[in-house]
Amino acid sequence: MAEKKQGRSPMVMLLKHREIGLALILVALFVLVGLRNPAFATLSNALFILEDTSIMIVLAIGMLCVLLVGSIDISISAIMAFSAMTAGIVMKGSLNQASVQQMVDGVMQSVTVRQGTPLIWLILIGIGVGAACGLVNGVIISYGKVLSIVATLGMQYIIYGLSHVISDGQAVYRKDMPDAFYQFSRTSLLGLNAKVWIMLAVFLLLWVLVTYTRPGRRLYAVGSNPEAAQMSGIDARRSTLLAHVIMGALAGLAGLLYASRDTKITQDMAMGYEMYVIAACVIGGVSVSGGSGKITGVVLGALTIGVINNGLTMMRLTGNSEFWKKAIQGALILVSVIMNVLIQRAHTQQILRRRNI
């Protein structure tokens, strides 16, 4: 075949790297909404979307690990609520309030200062509780041989129940939060919000883990062929466990960010969030049957959902677009998932044609 050597036409490149295609969709969405509402396509709004989506990106990265080994976790929203609630109870119990005279805008005012457990402890508690939940999930799935969807569905009920039991039905509000925790999701550094920095840190860490380290590569091996992985000396159960612990820890961290952002911790916090996270992964090209998916794709997938959410508000479709948002969101998720399939089919066909079959 003549074109065997120079088969790197732009189309082939695009099909080979699905992330590029997704990025193009993202840019197109951005331009389309921007044409309708110029305030959308600005740098500050882009940063806002990034900030708004960073919690979902953190969760989606964790979900990537779980999906890679061919497992799934639908208990993440419950884990978020539970770890935030545990941290919430700790901060509520250790709270010291004091009224302090302070200069605010040049006027002396009395400001309430709330102090309590240092933020770093709260974060460690949240991550620890999340990781523990992930560990339980992982043990039930890998050593108990329960199907992941059944196990995490059950765990979802159990963990939501537990967060209700430990909180005794009481929510945690702004008045119960130390200032440090309130500022946790509001501080900026070099123009970027703390959530974005945390997201970037998680991204870098997991990117290195998944792409360059042995435990990370094992996730792919176990997901694409568990028997082959087992034969070549990989403990599939341990990899599954690792993936679930990572997911749990990230869900714990995300739960704290979510709580700090919404300044409210309730027992049913973030209910239904897991579905958006799974959708973000699938849009990002992760296979639910395991073994394939890239961390960059996942980030782009989550950003797509973020842009859709933000764009729908900015589009001002009808007098009250709020009512249309949900339906369009569902339709767009469906469309982007189907587009992914069609691109993949075109790719497979091209490979077959090149092989002259």
Place this chain on the structure above:
Amino acid sequence: MTGAQKPTGRIPGFLRRREWLLAVLIVIVYFVFNSQLPESYTVVNLLNQSRVYMVDVGFMAVGMLMVLILGDIDISVASIAALASTVMAVTYNAGQGLPFLVSVGLMLLVGLVCGLINGLLVTRFHELFPMIITLATQTLYRGIAYIILKDQSAGSFPSWFSKDLGYGSVRILGVEVPLMLICILAVFPLYYLWIHRTAPGRRMFAAGTNITASRYSGVRTDRLKMTAFVFNGVMAAVAGIFLCSRTGSVKYTIAAGFEMQAIAVAILGGASTSGGRGSVVGLLLALVLMTALKNGLMLLYNDAFILNLSIGLMLILIVLVPNLWNMYRSMRTLRRQRLAISKS
């Protein structure tokens, strides 16, 4: 799957069959709660409360079982119920719009169309998992209900619908049995015959166990999947009918979260999300068990979260414990064999 698993264990014997395990659990749960609350936790009370805990989730679980047997899953059922109920309430428009039975017919049609869309997407895009597709349609269907109803609620159904069907009962052998309960119980014998005793029903088990093998042996697997998803959609709409008659009004959030309950009941009854397993008798027993447990916990704690906690625990344990038992047994046999080899 009835009759598929031969009891091989020595001690637990018949307990290895899910149906018997559930039956024993029902008796235990009943007597435990009855001893705690001798006045309020009775058969009469259970029958009364079956309206709340058994009927609407039950209809959804009936549809879900077929989808699960085929190895698929449908997360959009609760949204289908919400959309169908919304269409019914809006077209009836408190007596100003269409005749009531016509709008109920329209409701079933909505369920059918939603199921058809799910089925078409699942069979046309084999690469996508049904979970992902129905995840998207879940948002879509409820979103359409939201567009129609906004944040209003609609209702004012005819009195025979909300009174007689919703809270009416029939006296059988001196016990008041709710009309709704009779409706759902009537479905089970027919459903049993369809799933366990006809060729199309058996083909579903075959397709769920090994879809490629079934396709090569001439089973039209896509058609089976379409049947399952359409049936599931219609059953979701039927669940919506009973839900409307019980609650008397429709909001777009109606039936939120019911899909997980329906899946949980079907799995408790012996179905598996990987397909090929499931039993109608098990489903019925699982529904009764859930009703008995939920009712007792509600009387004791009056707390939905504790209720869910116990259901989650039961769901995991009922799958996990037999697995652990099997593992323990196989490990023991292995050790014995090794011992025998080393002795000889």
